[in-house]
Amino acid sequence: MTAPARTRTSADLIRAEEPVLAHNYHPLPVVVARAEGVWVEDVEGRRYLDMLAGYSALNFGHRHPALIEAAHRQLDRLTLTSRAFHHDRLAGFAARLAGLTGQDMVLPMNTGAEAVESGIKVARKWAYEVKGVPADRATIVVAAENFHGRTTTIVGFSTDESARSGFGPFTPGFRIVPYNDLAALEAAVDETTAAVLIEPIQGEAGVVIPDDGYLTGVRELTRSAGCLFVADEIQSGLGRTGRTLAVEHESVVPDVVLLGKALGGGIVPASAVVAGREVLGVLRPGEHGSTFGGNPLAAAVGTAVVELLETGEFQRRAADLGAVLRDGLTALVGRGVVGFRSRGLWAGVDIDPAIGTGREVGERLMREGVLVKDTHGSTIRLAPPLTITADELRSALGALEKVLV
Numbered sequence: 001m002t003a004p005a006r007t008r009t010s011a012d013l014i015r016a017e018e019p020v021l022a023h024n025y026h027p028l029p030v031v032v033a034r035a036e037g038v039w040v041e042d043v044e045g046r047r048y049l050d051m052l053a054g055y056s057a058l059n060f061g062h063r064h065p066a067l068i069e070a071a072h073r074q075l076d077r078l079t080l081t082s083r084a085f086h087h088d089r090l091a092g093f094a095a096r097l098a099g100l101t102g103q104d105m106v107l108p109m110n111t112g113a114e115a116v117e118s119g120i121k122v123a124r125k126w127a128y129e130v131k132g133v134p135a136d137r138a139t140i141v142v143a144a145e146n147f148h149g150r151t152t153t154i155v156g157f158s159t160d161e162s163a164r165s166g167f168g169p170f171t172p173g174f175r176i177v178p179y180n181d182l183a184a185l186e187a188a189v190d191e192t193t194a195a196v197l198i199e200p201i202q203g204e205a206g207v208v209i210p211d212d213g214y215l216t217g218v219r220e221l222t223r224s225a226g227c228l229f230v231a232d233e234i235q236s237g238l239g240r241t242g243r244t245l246a247v248e249h250e251s252v253v254p255d256v257v258l259l260g261k262a263l264g265g266g267i268v269p270a271s272a273v274v275a276g277r278e279v280l281g282v283l284r285p286g287e288h289g290s291t292f293g294g295n296p297l298a299a300a301v302g303t304a305v306v307e308l309l310e311t312g313e314f315q316r317r318a319a320d321l322g323a324v325l326r327d328g329l330t331a332l333v334g335r336g337v338v339g340f341r342s343r344g345l346w347a348g349v350d351i352d353p354a355i356g357t358g359r360e361v362g363e364r365l366m367r368e369g370v371l372v373k374d375t376h377g378s379t380i381r382l383a384p385p386l387t388i389t390a391d392e393l394r395s396a397l398g399a400l401e402k403v404l405v
Contacts, residue, residue: 010043028366035062038388040371051365051372051396053385055203056235056346059262060308061385067265067304074300082291089299096306098274100244101257105280107273108294108302112234112260113149115271118288119197119230119258120153122273124173125282127194131226138194143179147204148197148232160204180210182217189221195228195256196221200246203235206379207341207348215250222255228279234260234271239309239386242319242344249343255279265305270298314386318344324390325382328397336404338378345386351378355404364403370396 008016010031030048034041038061041047053059060067074089081087094106107122109115120140127138142148144159155163156170164170177184179202189196200215202208222229231254236246238259243249245257256279260271269292273280292298308314322344329340329347338350351361358374365372365380372380384393 008043013043028362028371030366030371037061037063038385038392046369048366048369048371049384049392049396049399051370051382051384053383054266055261055373056238056240056383057261057264058266059239059386060265060305060314061387062266064265064308064387066308067267067301070300070304071265071267071297074297078296080292080295080297083289083294087296087299089296089303090294093294093299093303093306096303096310097259097263097272100306100309101259101274102253103257103274104277105275107275107280107283107288108298109260109271109273109290110269110292110298111149112258112271113151113154114290114293115234115258115260115273116148116154116197116232117151118273119195119232119256121288122256122275122279122283123195123197123228123230125287126228126279127192129282130278131194133192133194137192139173139175139190139192140194141175141177141185141188141196143198143202144176145179145202145205145208146199147202148199148234179205179208180214182214182221185218186221189225189227193225193227195230197230197232199232199236200249201236201241201343201346203346203381204375205348206350206375207343207346207381209341209343213250215247215252219252219254228255230254230256230258232258234258236346238262238305239314239318240344240346240383242322243315244309246343263302263305264298265301267301268298270302272302318386321345321386321388321390321393324393325397328394332397332401332404335401342382345382345384345388347382348375349380349382349400351380351404353378361400361403365399368399368403370399 013031031043032040033043040050097106124138127133142157148154153171157174158164175188177188231247233245256275264270326342336352336355338352340349358378358380362372362374374380
């Protein structure tokens, strides 16, 4: 008689990764096998509350019914054509996304880093053709402590040495200024500036929120200097902060908005550059492209994502539950929490270093059935799916309180 196959444990599967996977991540020791809504389950059947939501890629939770249905319908029809041909889902997706963001046109891509790279190319092309910057002289101003992706161009203007070290030489043409410093930004902008590229809220840096008026100042400065304001809303956008876009907290409309993560509904990679016609209109056939960008499956899921956001329900949930999150964290200040920054359902929480590093706190929370991700030092990030309930959110905060003792 053949012995039954042994079920592989989490420890088995983690060990199996070691010899065959590049070691570019250091994940928590949990092996997820199933998920639904805000809950995930490991191979042993243990359940965890997901308080990271795939860095905002899962804003609508795991396997949201409307998004799964859209994906299933499209899987039965058509998944890929490349952009060598038209397909019947692209125009509707682009029109709905442009309308949601108050822009004219969409350049569909796949990953967030691709959206950023595409935004850089478009800004430079616009600078040469519209602004009149001399060839190969265009500059882009960025903020210190930024996180825009992992390509060689993008890490070249990072101030995080772990992202930069060993990957040079880097692409020239970028000027780095302190975040939340309008005077420094103004000093860096000149006649060669194509764009100012910033995150309205810096996520990887620990959910760093600029002073009131900063985004308005960036908008006014770029307009007066005749350059583009490019807002990277890949993490902050699509409902996370209680608005469709984080720039809306100051009623600012950038020239270019970069989207990703939640745009794919946690099902497919999908990203986009959305902008006015005078900006994206500089691209001509053959100058930029992507085999998978705007594919039928991504367009179908992306359209369903836009439909969810058009109701305003998820933005309201993020705003309302953001108050619960803020109140719960306020109660922990001085009791293991040194400070925090939050907007909507997004928070960077600074833990007293005497209690542990962010990684150590994340491991303790995992043992309590809550998944978070650390960032620099003793900071953890909280970004649950927008479908979380107030009770589930309070449960996660209770677990945090418990591990801070």
